[in-house]
Every structure is written in C-alpha cells, then in structure tokens.
Amino acid sequence: MELKKQWLDSVNNRVSRRTYLEKDLNDTDILSITNLIDEINKESKLNIQFIKNGKLCISGFKASYGMISGVNSFVALVANKDIKNYKQKIGYYGEMITLQATSLGLGTCWVGGTYDKNLCKKHIKFSDNEDLIGIIAIGYVPKELSIKEKVVKNLNKKNKDLKDLFINNQKELYSWMESGAEFALKAPTALNKKEISFEVNDGKVKAIINSKNHGYEDIDLGICMLHFELGANKEGHLGNWYNENGSYIFY
Numbered sequence: 155m156e157l158k159k160q161w162l163d164s165v166n167n168r169v170s171r172r173t174y175l176e177k178d179l180n181d182t183d184i185l186s187i188t189n190l191i192d193e194i195n196k197e198s199k200l201n202i203q204f205i206k207n208g209k210l211c212i213s214g215f216k217a218s219y220g221m222i223s224g225v226n227s228f229v230a231l232v233a234n235k236d237i238k239n240y241k242q243k244i245g246y247y248g249e250m251i252t253l254q255a256t257s258l259g260l261g262t263c264w265v266g267g268t269y270d271k272n273l274c275k276k277h278i279k280f281s282d283n284e285d286l287i288g289i290i291a292i293g294y295v296p297k298e299l300s301i302k303e304k305v306v307k308n309l310n311k312k313n314k315d316l317k318d319l320f321i322n323n324q325k326e327l328y329s330w331m332e333s334g335a336e337f338a339l340k341a342p343t344a345l346n347k348k349e350i351s352f353e354v355n356d357g358k359v360k361a362i363i364n365s366k367n368h369g370y371e372d373i374d375l376g377i378c379m380l381h382f383e384l385g386a387n388k389e390g391h392l393g394n395w396y397n398e399n400g401s402y403i404f405y
Contacts (some may be wrong), residue, residue, distance in 0.1 A: 155193060155194070155197050157250075157383065157384060157387060158253075158254065158257070160253075160254075160257040161250070161253040161254070161257065161384055162384055162387075162388055163257070164252075164253035164254070164256035164257050165253065165337055165340050165381060165384060165385075166340065167256055168252060168253065168256040168262070168342075169299070169303070169307055170262070170263045170264070170303075170306060170307075170342060171261030171262065171263055171291075171295045171299075171303060172221065172222045172223070172263055172291075172300070172302060172303055172306070173222075173223055173224060173295065173296065173299075173300040173302070173303060174222070174223065174224035174225035174226075174261060174291070174293040174294060174295050175224055175293065175294040175295060175296060176224050176226075177293070177294045178206075178226060178227075179206070179226075179227055179260075179292070179293065179294070183258050183260060184204070184206065186254065186258055187204055187229070187251065187254065187255060187258075187292070188204050190250065190251060190254050191203070191204055191229070191251065194247045194250060194251070198237075198243050198247050199234065199237055200231075200232065200233050200234075200237070200240070200243060200244065200247060201232040201233065201234065201279075201280055201284055202229060202230065202231055202232060202244075202247065202248070202251070203229070203230045203232060203278055203279065204227070204229055204230075205227060205228050205229070205230055205274075205277045205278065206226070206227050207226060207227070207277075208226065208227060208228050208274070208277050209225075209226045210273070211270055211273040211274045211276070211277060212225055212226070212227075212228050212274075212289070212291060222263060222265070222291055224293070225291045225292070225293040226293060227291075227292050227293055228265075228274075228289045228290060228291050228292060229248070229251055229289060229290040229292055230274065230277070230278045230286060230289055231244045231248050231286070231287045231288045231289060231290065232278060232280045232284050232285070232286055232287070233284060233285060233287055234281070234283055234284050235283055235284065235285050236283060238397075239372070239397070240285075240287075241287060241372035241373050241376070242372045242373070242375050242376040242379070242402075243376060244287045244288070244373055244376060245372065245373035245374060245375060245376025245377040245378075245379075245380075246376035246377065246379055246380045247376070248264070248288075248290060248373075248376075248377070249341070249342075249376070249377040249380045249381070250380065251290060251292075252264070252290060252292075252342075255290075255292050259294075260292055260293060260294060260295070261291075261292070261293060261294065261295030262290055262291060262292050263290065263291040264288065264290055264342055264344075265288055265289050265290070265291060266288045266344060266370050266373075271286055274286065274289065287373065288373070316332060316335050316336055316339065318351075319335045319338060319339065319350075319351055319352055320335065320351065320352050320353070320354060321351050321352070321353050321362065322353055322354065322355075326354050326357070327354065328357070328391075329389050330385070330386040330389040330390070330391035330393075331352075331354065331359060331386070333385040333386060333388050333389045334352075334359070334381075334382035334383065334384075334385035334386040334404070335352060335382065335385065336385055337381040337382060337384050337385030337388070338350065338352070338378045338381045338382045338385065340381060341374070341377045341378045341380075341381040342377060343370075343374040343377065343378070344368050344370035344371075344373070344374055349363060349364045349365055349366075349367070349371055349374065350362065350363060350364070350371075350374055350375055350378040351364055352382070357405060358403050358404065358405040359382070359403065359404040359405070360401050360402065360403050360404075361375060361378065361379050361382070361395075361401075361402045361403075361404070362401075363375055375402070379395055379402060379404075382404065383395065383404065386404070393405050
C-alpha cells in the first residue's frame with residue numbers, strides 16, 4: 155500500500171506519550187484512523203480494531219516507564235496466528251497508525267505485555283485462532299511533555315550511530331540506504347533495545363534481528379522496516395520489502 159508523505163514528518167515529530175487529556179476523539183480524527191485501519195486489514199488480513207471507549211481497561215496501564223493516564227481510546231492489534239510472520243506485520247502496519255495519528259496531532263504509545271489482556275478482550279471481537287498482540291494508546295495530549303515523559307524521552311535517546319546499524323559492506327551504501335537507517339534509528343522499540351540491524355549485499359538490504367531477549371523483537375523488526383522504507387522513499391528510492399527464503403530484503 156502507498157505510504158503517506160506526511161508520515162515522513164511524523165517520524166521526526168513523534169514521541170511516546172503517557173499523559174493524555176480527558177477528551178474524546180472527534181469524529182474527523184476517528185474517521186482518519188479507522189479508514190487507515192480498514193485499508194491495512196484489507197491488505198494484510200490482520201484484524202486491527204479501533205476501540206473508542208476503552209477507558210476502564212486502559213486507565214492506569216503500566217507501560218515500560220510509567221503509568222498511562224487520561225486516555226480513553228486505543229487500537230487493538232489483533233492477528234490470526236496462522237498468518238505467516240504476523241508479529242512482524244503487526245509492527246509494520248501498527249506503526250503506520252501511530253504515524254498517521256501523529257500527523258493529526260494525536261499522541262500515541264505502544265503497549266506490549268504490561269496491561270490486562272483479559273479485560274481488554276471484552277472490548278474486542280476476535281476468533282479462537284486470533285491473538286491480541288498488544289495495543290496502541292491514542293488520544294489528545296498536552297502540548298508540553300510531563301516530567302515522566304521527559305524522563306522517558308531522555309532514556310530513549312538514540313544510543314546507536316548510523317554505522318552501527320549496518321553489519322557489513324559499509325562502503326557500498328547508497329544515500330537511500332543511509333536515509334533508511336537514519337529513519338530506523340528513530341523507530342520505537344521495546345525497552346529501547348534497538349536490536350535490529352541491516353546487512354547490505356549487491357545493492358540489497360536485509361533486515362536482521364540481532365538477538366531475542368524480551369519477545370517483542372519481531373514487532374520491532376516490522377516497525378524498523380517501515381521506518382527504513384520511509385527513509386529510502388525520502389531519497390527517491392521507491393523500493394519494497396520482499397520475503398526471500400524467510401528473510402526480509404529491501405531493494
């Protein structure tokens with residue numbers, strides 16, 4: 155599916171938000187998010203859902219660096235477990251939603267395993283063979299970051315240089331590869347581990363998970379793949395990711 159130009163700015167503007175305003179999303183913003191979700195589900199066969207009134211199960215979520223407060227709505231990241239690489243797809247397409255929300259002036263926060271999944275399931279429609287992978291909190295936020303959000307932002311400052319993302323053949327890098335890596339450095343990842351790297355061979359880039367320590371690496375892979383693609387697009391390289399022998403290759 156076609157990537158939106160406004161997402162390029164969203165990559166630079168988005169920060170994870172944990173303090174929200176007690177205010178319902180307006181119909182225009184909801185329509186923008188739900189239209190994108192419908193487009194995503196049609197292409198990916200995922201079952202991502204927007205939950206407007208989920209305050210009871212989202213209030214007080216304990217995220218990695220503190221409580222989430224004031225938010226009423228969230229996006230439920232649901233996938234059929236028979237879909238190949240469904241966690242990577244959740245990351246790739248879920249990040250589209252956060253970038254779209256950012257372009258609308260909304261705040262978002264990825265939430266993995268630190269929430270009451272059973273309580274959330276009461277708001278979500280899914281079959282026995284589907285799994286709730288996580289959620290994305292979404293809502294209006296104060297202009298200024300709260301103290302806890304400033305702490306999180308400082309903790310999430312990039313701890314890798316561009317050259318550290320490539321594991322070989324750095325002399326072969328094209329400008330679109332460097333731009334893709336710069337965008338990937340800005341991708342949100344679980345516990346800020348940044349465990350995704352890229353290998354360059356014959357003008358192609360392979361996305362690699364360096365190690366698996368917390369169970370969210372496949373989701374992080376998908377998020378970083380989208381960011382890399384956006385960065386490459388920025389330099390005029392309209393490539394795509396392809397699954398070749400179990401590996402994701404971009405060219």
